[in-house]
Amino acid sequence: MKRRYLRKGGKGETEKSKKGIPLFNKGIFVWVLLFIFGAIQVYFAIFVSALGADLQTLEKKEAQVTEENKVLRSQLIESTSLAKASENSESLGFAKSKETVFLGGDDFVAQGNNF
Amino acid sequence: MSIRLRVYTILFVILFLVLLGRLFYWQVYKGGSLSAEASNQYKYGRTLEAKRGDILASDSTWLTASGRTWLIYASLPDIKNNPKEIAEKLAPFFVDDEEEDYRSRLLVEIDRINNLLNKNEVVWVPLSNKIEEDAKKQIESLNIEGIGFDPEETRIYPEGSSAAHILGFVGKDSEGESKGYFGLEGYYDITLSGKPGFLSRNADAQGVPIILEDERRISAIQGVNLLTNINKSVQLTIEKKLKEGIEKYGAVSGSVIVANPKDGSILGMASFPSYDPASYWDYGDTFFNNPAIFSSFEPGSIFKVIVMASGIDAGVVKPETKCDACSGPYKVDGYSIETWNGEYRPDSTMVDVIVNSDNVGMAFVSEKLGKEKMYDYLKKFGIGDLTGIDLQGEMSPKLRDKGNWSNVDLATSSFGQGVATTPIQMVRAVSAIANGGILPRPQVLDKIVGEGWSENVKADSGIRVVSEEAARDVTMMMVAAAKKGESKWTYKKGFKIAGKTGTAQIPIAGHYDEEKTNASFVGFAPYDNPKFIMLVILQEPSSSPWASETAAPLWYSIANDLFAFFGIQPENEYN
Numbered sequence: 001m002k003r004r005y006l007r008k009g010g011k012g013e014t015e016k017s018k019k020g021i022p023l024f025n026k027g028i029f030v031w032v033l034l035f036i037f038g039a040i041q042v043y044f045a046i047f048v049s050a051l052g053a054d055l056q057t058l059e060k061k062e063a064q065v066t067e068e069n070k071v072l073r074s075q076l077i078e079s080t081s082l083a084k085a086s087e088n089s090e091s092l093g094f095a096k097s098k099e100t101v102f103l104g105g106d107d108f109v110a111q112g113n114n115f
Numbered sequence: 116m117s118i119r120l121r122v123y124t125i126l127f128v129i130l131f132l133v134l135l136g137r138l139f140y141w142q143v144y145k146g147g148s149l150s151a152e153a154s155n156q157y158k159y160g161r162t163l164e165a166k167r168g169d170i171l172a173s174d175s176t177w178l179t180a181s182g183r184t185w186l187i188y189a190s191l192p193d194i195k196n197n198p199k200e201i202a203e204k205l206a207p208f209f210v211d212d213e214e215e216d217y218r219s220r221l222l223v224e225i226d227r228i229n230n231l232l233n234k235n236e237v238v239w240v241p242l243s244n245k246i247e248e249d250a251k252k253q254i255e256s257l258n259i260e261g262i263g264f265d266p267e268e269t270r271i272y273p274e275g276s277s278a279a280h281i282l283g284f285v286g287k288d289s290e291g292e293s294k295g296y297f298g299l300e301g302y303y304d305i306t307l308s309g310k311p312g313f314l315s316r317n318a319d320a321q322g323v324p325i326i327l328e329d330e331r332r333i334s335a336i337q338g339v340n341l342l343t344n345i346n347k348s349v350q351l352t353i354e355k356k357l358k359e360g361i362e363k364y365g366a367v368s369g370s371v372i373v374a375n376p377k378d379g380s381i382l383g384m385a386s387f388p389s390y391d392p393a394s395y396w397d398y399g400d401t402f403f404n405n406p407a408i409f410s411s412f413e414p415g416s417i418f419k420v421i422v423m424a425s426g427i428d429a430g431v432v433k434p435e436t437k438c439d440a441c442s443g444p445y446k447v448d449g450y451s452i453e454t455w456n457g458e459y460r461p462d463s464t465m466v467d468v469i470v471n472s473d474n475v476g477m478a479f480v481s482e483k484l485g486k487e488k489m490y491d492y493l494k495k496f497g498i499g500d501l502t503g504i505d506l507q508g509e510m511s512p513k514l515r516d517k518g519n520w521s522n523v524d525l526a527t528s529s530f531g532q533g534v535a536t537t538p539i540q541m542v543r544a545v546s547a548i549a550n551g552g553i554l555p556r557p558q559v560l561d562k563i564v565g566e567g568w569s570e571n572v573k574a575d576s577g578i579r580v581v582s583e584e585a586a587r588d589v590t591m592m593m594v595a596a597a598k599k600g601e602s603k604w605t606y607k608k609g610f611k612i613a614g615k616t617g618t619a620q621i622p623i624a625g626h627y628d629e630e631k632t633n634a635s636f637v638g639f640a641p642y643d644n645p646k647f648i649m650l651v652i653l654q655e656p657s658s659s660p661w662a663s664e665t666a667a668p669l670w671y672s673i674a675n676d677l678f679a680f681f682g683i684q685p686e687n688e689y690n
Contacts, residue, residue: 052323070183071248074271080176081273082347102684 157325159318165309167268168338170282170299172347173382173561179282179300179392181338182271185246185264187254189231191238193261198232199225201259208250209243245269268293276391278350280405281343281384281559283507284392297403299341299559301507306563309338342562342569344380349373352676354385357651360669361387365657366634370407370538371673376546376639376648378573379555381504404508411512411535412652415619415662416455416472417637418531421544422480423469424589425492428552428581431483434588437462438476445475448522452478455618469592470600472616474530481529486520489528495580496544497554498536504557511537531619541637542650548593549613549639549648552586553577594642602636602667609685610678614638614670616662621655631655634662636670646681649673 078084089095141149169180187205194201206224214220231240244267246254251264270285283298295304312335317328324330353371361369373383386406390398404410426432442461445452454474460467468476481489493499499514512535515524527533536544539557547554555577562569593613597606602616617635620627634656639648649670656665677683 048326049319049323052319052326055326056323073180074182074248077177077180077182077271077273081275082176082351083274083277086351100679 157317157319158315159322159324160313160315163312163314163333163335164268165311165335166337167270167285167293167309168307168340170307171340171342171564172345172350173343174347175342176347177271177273178278178343178345178347180271180273182269183248183266184244184269185248185251186244186267187242187246187251188263188265189240189242190261190263191232191234191240194232195260199229201232201262202226202228204257204259205242205254205262208246208254270393272391272393274347274351276389276393277354278345278384279389279392280386280407281345281381281506282392284395284403286395295507297508298405298506299343302505303341303560307338307341310336312336337566340564341560342564343559344375344382344561345384345559346382348680349383349677350385352680353383353673354387356669356673356676357385358387360651360653360665360672363658364634364653364665364669366653366665367655368406369651369653370410371649371651372407372538372542373647373649373673373677374542374546374557376549376555376645379543379546379557379577380561381557381559382647384559405506407538408502408504408506408509409537411510411537412633412654413534413619413622414531414536414541415617415633415635416531417541417545417615417617417635417650418534418536419469419472419477419529420548420589420593420615420637421493421496421498422477422484422489422529423465423592424548424552424581424585425489425496426480426484427465427588428585429484429488429492431488432465432480434465434592436465438465438468438473438479440479440482441468441473441475443475445478445526447478447526450523450526452526466592466595469589469615470596472530472596472600477529478526481525486525487517489525490514490517490520492580493528493534495554495578496547497540498534498544502537502539502543502557504539505560509537509539511540531617538650538652541635542648545637545639545650546648547577547580548586548589549642549645550577550586551583552579552581554580590642593638597638600663601661602663605663605668605671607671607675607678610674610683611641611643611686612638612674613640613642614667616667618660618662630660632660632662634660634666636662636666638670638674640674640678641683646683647677649677 167181170178172178189201202225205228206221209228210217210220210224228242231242234240242262246264254262255264272282279298281298283296283300283302285293285295285300288294293308295301295307300307312333314330314332316330317325319325353373357369357371360366368387370386371383372381374381384405384407388402390402395403423432427434439462441459441463443459452474455472458471459475460471460473463471463473463476465476465480467473468480484492493514499511501509501511503509514534524533543554543557546557553576556575558573560572562571590613593615594611596616597603597612597614600616602614606612615637617633617637619633619635620629621631621633622628633652633654635650635652637648637650639645651666651670651673653662653666653669659665678685
């Protein structure tokens, strides 16, 4: 069947509409749709694939940061050692007081504990 | 034409059937295994590790924490260099250069590594583990082909072997999984462990995850941190002083426990000999038991305060009650009970009995108390029962059954002989006296701390075992004992101290050793509002058998530091 597109307001518009002839070609519409879907499929396949690669990169970075965090955490923990601070205190010029002087609330002067 | 068509038709059918058969073979018969093989290629799974919780001191700094070390291995097919040369390069990293026989140990290590690298029947051999980050970097810089590293979780101990008996250690169970043993690690193993998770998903040939495909993730549950009552300053102080004390007094071993008598929280606990939890495998099993909660001993005279508190609470004696049996040795069922120094004081009051640590006076109290009441009170004080301290490995010697007490048992137990306790039981029982008659439950843990939450796990408020008046009376007896008793020479004037010495003979094979003793001192300060209670025990001191010359001065030496630490001021004795 010969198909024609009719211009709006043209002579044949009334005739063709009456006979139920489509206003545009169905075949081309299907092919366009298929092309669009195909393109979307390809686009999302690439997009998702790229997302997977991004995820892998992020996971590697996360592992690297976790690794560095563990090292820093270990250093932090080691640096809180009271035993090591005590060992180093003398070389840093600190010394344990030989006498403790206690001050009472009503006292005018300090009292030693060696009475 | 018709025949040719038939032949082609038959051939076509045969080929179709062959093809169908072949398809059946691949799709159905071999389908399962092929599917599994394919799955192996694109399925990717890994365990999501659950970090073991940290154990923190009361100031939230670490006693132990999860850390990471490395296992170094050799992939034998990838080894390109001479194994001997590799062994010589690696061995120095595995041997401690501060050890005395470093040279010979190094040679042994080179030989060991060389043997491993020359194995034929395997492709992968572990060379060493617990390799620190710095050592790993140095080994990597050597660029030895075929040598690799695998991470392994470990425990970091910033204070070294300090508090080893409290912490316990993390080892492997029969299935190779990490497991806590002894101390807090053992007691709170499930809490600390957490639960590993798992991630399963599809990946392409390069290992890139395929996002739209099925992914299953079971999140890991991280281990919970434990915030303890352990005070690092107290812990390090008692460890240092105990070590010095053991050397000074020539003792075989010793223990010190410092606790808050009001709520039973353990502030410090040390025993020697000890071990290093970071290398626990270098020590024998006997080192792992915590003597403070595991070792039973006859307490000797420090037990007298418990019996005296029982006697006063039961109303059979008062502080001013005079002992009418104290003029000489006390005879019971053919046995003679004597004082420790052979001196007898007729008409001693109960205060004098405690001050002079009078065995005869205590036998007098026990006779008044009677067997049943004695048993009931000792039970109430927790003697013969586990204290319930939250450390794995607690043990309790059995208290003689109620109906099996002879008159001699009653008399000797009144001064701490013929009855066995653990150090923690003694601390708990005397805490009841310091705490106005209420027996606390000893506890190491203060809080459990998770991500953004915490929960108090304080012990219950305790149970009353004697009246407040009885506790106060015995406290004042202990104050007098500290000031005027046999350890008065070491008493620290000005401070409100209640204390009692204990020198106990050691039972061996049905009799008591004539020379060896266990020396102990238990005390608390300030006696009217105690900030701490401390028990010091020295096993078999050789400088002197008497507690007044060994355990007591060590107690005061430690207390001197604790006074400053707790801000305990002296009272003005001039007023």
